[in-house]
Amino acid sequence: MGIIHINKVKYEYIRRDEENNVEGITTAVDGVSLAVEPGEFIAILGHNGSGKSTLAKHLNAILCPSEGSVVVDGMDTQDEDHLLQIRQTAGMVFQNPDNQIIGQIVEEDVGFGPENMGVPTKEIWERVEESLKAVGMYEYRSYSPNKLSGGQKQRVSIASVIAMHPKCIILDEPTAMLDPMGRKEVIRAVRALNDVEKITMILITHYMEEVIYADRVFVMDKGKVAMSGTPKEIFSRVSELRDLRLDVPQVTELAYELKCAGLPLPDGILTREELTEALQKVRKMRDRREQE
Amino acid sequence: MLRDITIGQYYSADSVLHRMDPRTKLLGTMIYLVSLFLFDSAPVYALAAVFLGVVIMLSKVPFSYMVKGLKSILFLLLFTVFMNMLFVKGEVIWSFWKLQVTREGLRKSGFMAARLILLILGSNLMTLTTTPTRLTNAMESVMKPLKLIKVPVHEIAMMMSIALRFIPILLDETDKIMKAQLARGADFESGNLIRKAKSMVPVLVPLFISAFRRANDLAMAMEARCYHGGKGRTQMKPLKYAGRDFAAYAVLLLYLAGVIVIGKFL
Numbered sequence: 001m002g003i004i005h006i007n008k009v010k011y012e013y014i015r016r017d018e019e020n021n022v023e024g025i026t027t028a029v030d031g032v033s034l035a036v037e038p039g040e041f042i043a044i045l046g047h048n049g050s051g052k053s054t055l056a057k058h059l060n061a062i063l064c065p066s067e068g069s070v071v072v073d074g075m076d077t078q079d080e081d082h083l084l085q086i087r088q089t090a091g092m093v094f095q096n097p098d099n100q101i102i103g104q105i106v107e108e109d110v111g112f113g114p115e116n117m118g119v120p121t122k123e124i125w126e127r128v129e130e131s132l133k134a135v136g137m138y139e140y141r142s143y144s145p146n147k148l149s150g151g152q153k154q155r156v157s158i159a160s161v162i163a164m165h166p167k168c169i170i171l172d173e174p175t176a177m178l179d180p181m182g183r184k185e186v187i188r189a190v191r192a193l194n195d196v197e198k199i200t201m202i203l204i205t206h207y208m209e210e211v212i213y214a215d216r217v218f219v220m221d222k223g224k225v226a227m228s229g230t231p232k233e234i235f236s237r238v239s240e241l242r243d244l245r246l247d248v249p250q251v252t253e254l255a256y257e258l259k260c261a262g263l264p265l266p267d268g269i270l271t272r273e274e275l276t277e278a279l280q281k282v283r284k285m286r287d288r289r290e291q292e
Numbered sequence: 293m294l295r296d297i298t299i300g301q302y303y304s305a306d307s308v309l310h311r312m313d314p315r316t317k318l319l320g321t322m323i324y325l326v327s328l329f330l331f332d333s334a335p336v337y338a339l340a341a342v343f344l345g346v347v348i349m350l351s352k353v354p355f356s357y358m359v360k361g362l363k364s365i366l367f368l369l370l371f372t373v374f375m376n377m378l379f380v381k382g383e384v385i386w387s388f389w390k391l392q393v394t395r396e397g398l399r400k401s402g403f404m405a406a407r408l409i410l411l412i413l414g415s416n417l418m419t420l421t422t423t424p425t426r427l428t429n430a431m432e433s434v435m436k437p438l439k440l441i442k443v444p445v446h447e448i449a450m451m452m453s454i455a456l457r458f459i460p461i462l463l464d465e466t467d468k469i470m471k472a473q474l475a476r477g478a479d480f481e482s483g484n485l486i487r488k489a490k491s492m493v494p495v496l497v498p499l500f501i502s503a504f505r506r507a508n509d510l511a512m513a514m515e516a517r518c519y520h521g522g523k524g525r526t527q528m529k530p531l532k533y534a535g536r537d538f539a540a541y542a543v544l545l546l547y548l549a550g551v552i553v554i555g556k557f558l
Contacts (some may be wrong), residue, residue, distance in 0.1 A: 060516055084518050092516040099509035102517075104425050104457050111528035116518040124528045146460050160517065 003168055003200055004036040004059060004090070008068035011054055028054040030223035031068070036202065038167065041194045043211035043231075044204045046220035047245045052204045053095075055220070056172045059202065060090040073167060088117060091161030095173040097153035098145075106148075106156050107132070107141040113164040124163075131162040134197065135189045151182025155189050162193070168200040169193070175207060183207065208235075208249045212270045219244060236267030251275050303420040308536060309351040310421050314430035316537040320544050321418045327548055328407050328414075331555030337406045339554060343547050344413055353420050361416040362409065369408055376401035428452045433531055446522030454510070462503060469498050 011029040014022055028051045036042055046052040057063040058070045061077040073089045075082040091113075094100045103109030107128050114124045132138040135155040145153055154174050161169055171190065175183040187210050194201045203210065211217050217234045219227040221244045227234055234241070238248050238256040248256070255269040255278070263282055269275050309317070328340060348358060362369075382396030419427070432449035439445050470480065473494050480491050 062512055062516060084520065087516055087518050092513075094509065094513055094516075096506075096509055098461055099506050100513035102454065102457065102510070102514060104453065108425070108528065112514075112519075113517040115526055115528055116520065118524045118526050120526060121528060121530055124526065128528070145457075164517065 002035040003038045003073055004202075005071040006032055006034050006055075006058070006068075007071070008033050009055070009058060009065040009070060010067035011051075011058065011063060012066045013054075027223055029058070029065075032220075032223070032225055033068075034218060034225065034228075036168070036200060038200055039194075039198045040200055040216065041191070041214045042200075042202045043214035043217045044202065044220060045206065045208070045211060045217060045234075045246060047206060050220040051223035052220045053172055054223075056092070056170050056202070056204050059168075059170050060092050061086045062092075084117070088164050089166055090168045090170060091164055091166035093154070093157050093161055093169065093171045093174050095176050097150050097157060097177065100157050101145045101153060101160075104144060105141075106137065106143050106145060109145065109156060110141075110160045110163050113160055117164060127163045127165070131159040132156075134162055134193060135159045149182060150178040151185035154178065154182065154186045158186070158189055158193070162197075162199075166199065168202065170202045170204070172204050173206070174203075175205065175210065183210070187213075206246070208247055208252075212249065219246065231270060232268035234268075235270060302423050303353050303357060305352045305421075307350060307352040307421070309347065309417075311536070312421075312540060313531055313533055313537045314422050314426040315433055315531060316533070316540050317418050317422055318427070318430045318434055320540060321415055323544055323548060324414045325411060327551045328410055330551060332403050333555055333558065334403075335558050336551055336555045337403065337410070339547075339550055340410050341406070344410060344417075348413070348417060351417060351421050353417070357420070358413055358416060362412055365408065365412055369405060372404050372408065373401040376404050424456045425453060428456070429529070429531055446525075450522075458503075458506070461506075462499070465502060466495065466499055469495050 009029055009032050010027065013026045013028055015024045015026070017023050030051070032051075032055060044052050044055065054063065058065055058077065059072065061070075061072075061083055064078050070077045072086045075086050075089075077086055101109050102112050110128045110131055111124050114127050119127065128141070129138065132141055135158050137152060137155050137159055140148065140152065140156075145156065148156065157174070158169070158171075169190075174190075175186050178186065190201055190203065191213055193199050203214065205211065212231045212235075214231055217227075217229065217231050218225050219234065219241070226244055227237065227240065235248055235252045238252065241248055247253070249270065251272050251274075252269055255265050255275055259265045259267075263279075264285075265278050265282065269278060324340075324344075328337075330336070348355065377393055377397045377400075378391055380394055380397035380400050382394035384392050384394055385398075386393045422430075428449050431452070432445055435443070435445045435448075470478075474480070478491065478494055480488065480495075483491070
């Protein structure tokens, strides 16, 4: 049983002029189908305007599809009666850290979700404590969010979602506004939650380095899924990725260029360690050939 | 820097008054303010001043801090005192040209000054000892009966607390926009008042656009976290009366009784 089923979803933004006449229709998502299994770490890649954020907003019923359907844990997102339950099952972290923190103190913000769900006071405090500890922000519980760095704010946002005990978290470009340190912090927290708590993660991003730990990667372009597969499979298709205006990680690119230059390297090298290993093999082979 | 401005001028300390339930402080302040308008007699003001003095001592807020709050009303204070002194008719004790100072005028202006000073000190004490968050909580709870006449109490309180959360962010943004416009040659300093006001337009337009965008983002983030108004909502930090609050109410009632007794019979 999958936790999220996206079935031929199409979404159109309709632009209207002042007299309410339709000026133009932009199809942001165009016939996307995909299914997510519980506990998976999914990454959705795409450059600006590829429809990845629009798709993300379908997953917790902020947007409803123009055509097709989205089913979250057995509930159709068009069903108004299940709205709160869907949003509780599939939590969402947004891009701008400043615009999603509601509380004036860290712990109040984390408590906001449970408060809305009507959780009893004592349990709210337990949930706040455990979720702040899960992202390593417990020492900052009485800080004002304005005093935190971008990466810390995003970790608080993640904790705020965890406090609602979701089965699945959708992260809509959570690192786009952060510095490299903050990006690492956030991704580390996301991976840890996926490993330890087995929360299904759907990470939407345009940073390639962040998707190498994912179980499956989907690349979106012009509202459609252009490529899908494991990170290794995706990154061995360097030239195709370039056509979609996406950069591969530096290490992968280096390996690709070396291969094009004639070195016998395998496809889809993702980390520095893999590359060093592969290069050492090549060297050994050469040494042996020279000895013969 | 703009972001250093503290809102609600909260003074952090650990005192009985700081720990008290914000509702007690809110209602207590109201009772105190009303008591100042009940009688025009010197002994009543003396009692009110002594009462406030004791409470300030309990609050551990330095007295100099309290007096600072009076600076903003200094002009208003002097103005009312002079007006009362010069224009209240009665037994003349001193006159110069067409101006007369009367005994009644002196009396009236003295009371006016005392009333204004106690009024400002009393309400300042509340904001100095209560964080804005707790104050909004208290307001939500005190205004609850208004729900019967369909006043959206929860929504008003939520709006206030969100506004408080975004004030530093928007101040920061104003700062950034001003610098960006300065870099493009904008001039905010020179010219008369009208020119200065006009020169703020290139700051306000981007600020408003960004505020709307933030509001949109925030609304989405709140919805994504199951916010659906005040219905069925629990509170993480519910307000609870403790022993000290009942004691405070008792003291307040005693004070009010004292004011009435002194005002009527002395």
